[in-house]
Amino acid sequence: MVKYSDLLDSTFGALADPTRRAILATLMLGQASISELAKPHRMSLPAVMKHVRVLEQAGLVSQSKSGRTRFCHLAAEPLKHAQSWISQYRAFWEGTFDSLERYLAEEKAKEDQKWQRRNRNREPRSN
Secondary structure (H helix, E strand, O other): OOOHHHHHHHHHHHHOOHHHHHHHHHHOOOOEEHHHHHHHHOOOHHHHHHHHHHHHHOOOEEEEEEOOEEEEEEOOHHHHHHHHHHHOOHHHHHHHHHHHHHHHHHHHHHHHHHHHHHHHHOOOOOO
């Protein structure tokens, strides 16, 4: 059985490349042939097939063949696992941002008090 971390590693490894992310974005719209996937990237069919193979090994893409044409389909299950893993850190970041917001509000209040004291100590100018 493949470990959960191995699945995440292969998912994030596949997502690390901008071309593969663009391929997944295209496949979100529906199935596409290898040649359709290659067109916007100005790369050879074998190069696109290598990217598709990495996505397929990560479980993000499946392929089917109709005649001589290979069609790719998005398989989003690994993305759900990645999203689940990332969401664990959401509470951490939200807490961090809440702490930062409190700190900035306190610093602003201190600065406002300092300016009020300075303005009170200034004597009005006479002409």
